[in-house]
Amino acid sequence: MKQTQNQHSRIKRFYHSLILSGCREEHDEDTRRKIVVINLFAIVGMSITLVLGINAVLTRDDILGIVLLVSSAMFGLCKGILLHSKLQHSHVIAPAMLVTCLMFLMLYLVAQGGVAGTGPLWIFVLPPVAMFFSGIRYGVLFVGLFMAFCILILFYPDDALLGVNYSHEFRVRLLLSFATVTFLSAFYEHSRQTSFTIIRDISEKFERQALFDALTQLLNRRGIQKLITHETNRAQRQKEPLSVVLCDIDRFKQVNDNYGHDGGDIVLEHVARLFESAIRKQDAVARWGGEEFLFVLPTTDETNATILAEKIRQHLANTPVNVGDTSLTVTASFGVAELQLSSGLDQALSLADKALYLAKEKGRNKVVSASSLGTMAEV
Numbered sequence: 001m002k003q004t005q006n007q008h009s010r011i012k013r014f015y016h017s018l019i020l021s022g023c024r025e026e027h028d029e030d031t032r033r034k035i036v037v038i039n040l041f042a043i044v045g046m047s048i049t050l051v052l053g054i055n056a057v058l059t060r061d062d063i064l065g066i067v068l069l070v071s072s073a074m075f076g077l078c079k080g081i082l083l084h085s086k087l088q089h090s091h092v093i094a095p096a097m098l099v100t101c102l103m104f105l106m107l108y109l110v111a112q113g114g115v116a117g118t119g120p121l122w123i124f125v126l127p128p129v130a131m132f133f134s135g136i137r138y139g140v141l142f143v144g145l146f147m148a149f150c151i152l153i154l155f156y157p158d159d160a161l162l163g164v165n166y167s168h169e170f171r172v173r174l175l176l177s178f179a180t181v182t183f184l185s186a187f188y189e190h191s192r193q194t195s196f197t198i199i200r201d202i203s204e205k206f207e208r209q210a211l212f213d214a215l216t217q218l219l220n221r222r223g224i225q226k227l228i229t230h231e232t233n234r235a236q237r238q239k240e241p242l243s244v245v246l247c248d249i250d251r252f253k254q255v256n257d258n259y260g261h262d263g264g265d266i267v268l269e270h271v272a273r274l275f276e277s278a279i280r281k282q283d284a285v286a287r288w289g290g291e292e293f294l295f296v297l298p299t300t301d302e303t304n305a306t307i308l309a310e311k312i313r314q315h316l317a318n319t320p321v322n323v324g325d326t327s328l329t330v331t332a333s334f335g336v337a338e339l340q341l342s343s344g345l346d347q348a349l350s351l352a353d354k355a356l357y358l359a360k361e362k363g364r365n366k367v368v369s370a371s372s373l374g375t376m377a378e379v
């Protein structure tokens, strides 16, 4: 069993170093995908140029062989840079090197013709690779530079820079078809980037909608869950107090009945803004349900949480809200409980709920703490 696990983790590590080297946690999805392609390109480039290089040496084409073997080494170096985990910008340096290396290799193939004059066929690899690795701006710059060198090599007087004989038509058509591929690659890269931005924006919007309440812009029940778990674990680990306060607007149904649902929504927004402005930066408040709110107060014991709840209660009661022409005074009831290390969060929430229920029972517009539940219930 353990052996299989070891084998699994070895395969995983091998896969990571092969495909994902250079990926960091802070990288977004697009950058990660790019790094995967850079890794693959470096490996494939290194292998192909190595095989072609050995073949060229064996067939006594020494210069082509050396150029290909040097290129293979350069591709290998790019892979090495990606594998260097401490290099911060490896995902920028490696592709820049890859494109430069590719560019020089292609220029050599254009100038010398490669095997049986087929060298120029490889240059069409450059535009899509340069656009994808370097983005449109630098991609166009790279390819533009490459074309300028190509024109110089192909049309230099007396073919002084050429080691092979191309017809005039071939040279012109080679450049025209290369320019067409460059244009299409730039257009494709632009569309790809635009689609990616749109999809990212939509996904961020959906993520926000899933975690935040659309009306009040506060975290919703699902949104605060992650924070609660994090704060609960921290409080338990560091043995620090943590309190929760459940709050429910008083007689909210009447607000809806008297001022309509829109009036009710204005009140909910007013309460949310007031609550938000009343807490510290490390505290959080969420819309827990319809007209119910939950405060999470790290490093706060029940006594201090009760003092804060009382302050908020008074502030709300003294801050009327305009609903249409009416200035409306809104009150709320609060239940406070401190997290007990032995019992956990659910117990604290249940106690806060009981305290809130008691605050309602005792006439509303009140703060009740969990520790006073027994004594107050008897009064």
Ligand SMILES: Nc1nc2c(ncn2[C@@H]2O[C@H](COP(=O)(O)OP(=O)(O)OP(=O)(O)O)[C@@H](O)[C@H]2O)c(=O)[nH]1
Binding pocket: 215, 248, 249, 250, 251, 252, 253, 254, 256, 260, 261, 262, 263, 264, 265, 268, 289, 290, 291, 360, 364
């Ligand atoms: N306008 C508006 N009303 C809501 C929303 N969510 C829940 N409500 C209303 O909130 C009201 C809650 O009423 P109840 O649970 O009876 O409580 P209450 O009237 O506040 O009475 P107490 O809590 O006992 O003081 C219901 O009428 C719900 O329809 C919302 O998003 N907007």
